[in-house]
Amino acid sequence: MAPPLKVCIVGSGNWGSVIGKIIGENAAENKMFDSTVYMWVFEELVNGRKLTEIINTEHENVKYLPGCKLPANVVAVPGLLDAARDADILVFVMPHQFIRETCDELKGQIKLSSIGVSLIKGIEVGSYGLKLISDVIRETLGIEVSVLMGANLANEVAAEKFCESTIGAANIEHGKILKELLQTRNFRLRVVEEADAVEICGALKNVVAMGAGFCDGLGYGDNTKAAVIRLGLMEMIAFVRLHCEGLVPDSIFLESCGVADLIATCYGGRNRKIAEVFAKTGKSIKQLEEEMLNGQKLQGPQTAIEINHTLKLQNLVNKFPLFTAVYQICYECKPVSEFVKCLQDHPEHK
Numbered sequence: 001m002a003p004p005l006k007v008c009i010v011g012s013g014n015w016g017s018v019i020g021k022i023i024g025e026n027a028a029e030n031k032m033f034d035s036t037v038y039m040w041v042f043e044e045l046v047n048g049r050k051l052t053e054i055i056n057t058e059h060e061n062v063k064y065l066p067g068c069k070l071p072a073n074v075v076a077v078p079g080l081l082d083a084a085r086d087a088d089i090l091v092f093v094m095p096h097q098f099i100r101e102t103c104d105e106l107k108g109q110i111k112l113s114s115i116g117v118s119l120i121k122g123i124e125v126g127s128y129g130l131k132l133i134s135d136v137i138r139e140t141l142g143i144e145v146s147v148l149m150g151a152n153l154a155n156e157v158a159a160e161k162f163c164e165s166t167i168g169a170a171n172i173e174h175g176k177i178l179k180e181l182l183q184t185r186n187f188r189l190r191v192v193e194e195a196d197a198v199e200i201c202g203a204l205k206n207v208v209a210m211g212a213g214f215c216d217g218l219g220y221g222d223n224t225k226a227a228v229i230r231l232g233l234m235e236m237i238a239f240v241r242l243h244c245e246g247l248v249p250d251s252i253f254l255e256s257c258g259v260a261d262l263i264a265t266c267y268g269g270r271n272r273k274i275a276e277v278f279a280k281t282g283k284s285i286k287q288l289e290e291e292m293l294n295g296q297k298l299q300g301p302q303t304a305i306e307i308n309h310t311l312k313l314q315n316l317v318n319k320f321p322l323f324t325a326v327y328q329i330c331y332e333c334k335p336v337s338e339f340v341k342c343l344q345d346h347p348e349h350k
């Protein structure tokens with residue numbers, strides 16, 4: 001029999017901790033996996049104690065997932081290399097702004113036979129244009145990387161309320177292993193091959209959710225929010241098709257990573273919540289993130305910058321008015337009260 005696969009979770013925020021709970025419980029039961037699961041924790045002090053020490057004694061991430069017990073076989077490790085060096089499966093789950101520095105530290109230090117999976121919703125952009133987070137991991141570490149994205153508000157998944165998610169795996173064998181590792185009765189997974197499309201959907205919906213939050217803050221109702229979701233979805237589909245090789249079937253957008261994640265985030269996500277208060281108070285996004293999220297990080301505003309940069313490089317800004325309005329409101333002092341204009345003048349109605 002093959003030796004059990006060792007798993008390392010690279011990240012331990014709100015979603016990372018929930019994934020720690022799921023993987024820890026599955027690994028304790030399933031002989032395919034080593035029952036000890038390492039979770040890399042970006043060390044910090046919480047009430048004068050190290051977060052790793054709290055997690056390993058109280059089995060709870062009191063800062064990022066308070067009130068949810070983690071299985072005792074999930075071991076918090078402060079050293080990135082100590083956590084990841086021997087892993088057969090590396091689960092990347094952290095705010096996307098930290099992935100490059102994390103991969104740089106791991107470069108040349110992990111098993112080249114290991115399987116990667118990214119749960120990170122975001123993209124990277126440079127003078128070359130758009131780069132997927134899975135590509136940053138793949139190119140830096142030299143391993144194959146699948147993705148998992150879906151309608152998965154972390155606190156609801158932690159409470160074991162039913163939901164679905166999508167694994168995007170070009171390597172179907174990897175997809176099967178990851179499904180075995182991550183699926184539970186209340187976290188049902190489907191595996192599809194179009195990993196790039198799955199990943200880009202996960203990044204883009206956070207920008208649309210900012211628009212939904214603006215409308216909530218401005219006092220618009222559910223009809224307007226439905227329009228934001230529909231027009232946002234149209235822009236997501238167009239953007240995905242522009243940036244994926246080959247045909248992307250409509251069915252991808254009907255998976256949990258598509259329309260379902262968009263709805264969940266536009267109603268219950270952190271991006272929506274902060275955008276609502278931004279519209280009501282005029283405080284900056286940065287200030288609200290600090291005041292309201294206790295160390296958790298928003299992905300939507302940063303992704304809006306990256307999308308806008310990509311669209312400018314391609315001279316396509318005007319084709320994506322909703323993405324563009326979110327960017328301009330967050331970063332170019334466009335009044336939030338003008339957000340609805342991007343819906344009224346949308347090319348979908350011409």
Ligand SMILES: NC(=O)c1ccc[n+]([C@@H]2O[C@H](COP(=O)([O-])OP(=O)(O)OC[C@H]3O[C@@H](n4cnc5c(N)ncnc54)[C@H](O)[C@@H]3O)[C@@H](O)[C@H]2O)c1
Pocket residue numbers: 011012013014015016017041042043064093094095096098102119120121122152153154155295296297298299
């Ligand atoms: N929270 C959710 O509901 C949810 C659900 C699905 C997907 N996601 C996605 O998962 C990813 C991770 O989200 P999360 O909720 O686990 O994170 P989070 O928003 O809770 O972020 C906080 C984490 O960032 C870490 N951090 C801070 N500075 C760091 C640094 N310099 N280097 C590395 N790590 C640092 C903190 O230690 C903490 O673990 C994101 O892309 C997010 O979009 C989140």
Ligand SMILES: O=P(O)(O)OC[C@H](O)CO
Pocket residue numbers: 121150151152153154206209261264265268269270271272298299
């Ligand atoms: O809280 P948000 O807005 O970062 O969204 C969380 C998840 O991505 C929802 O699936």
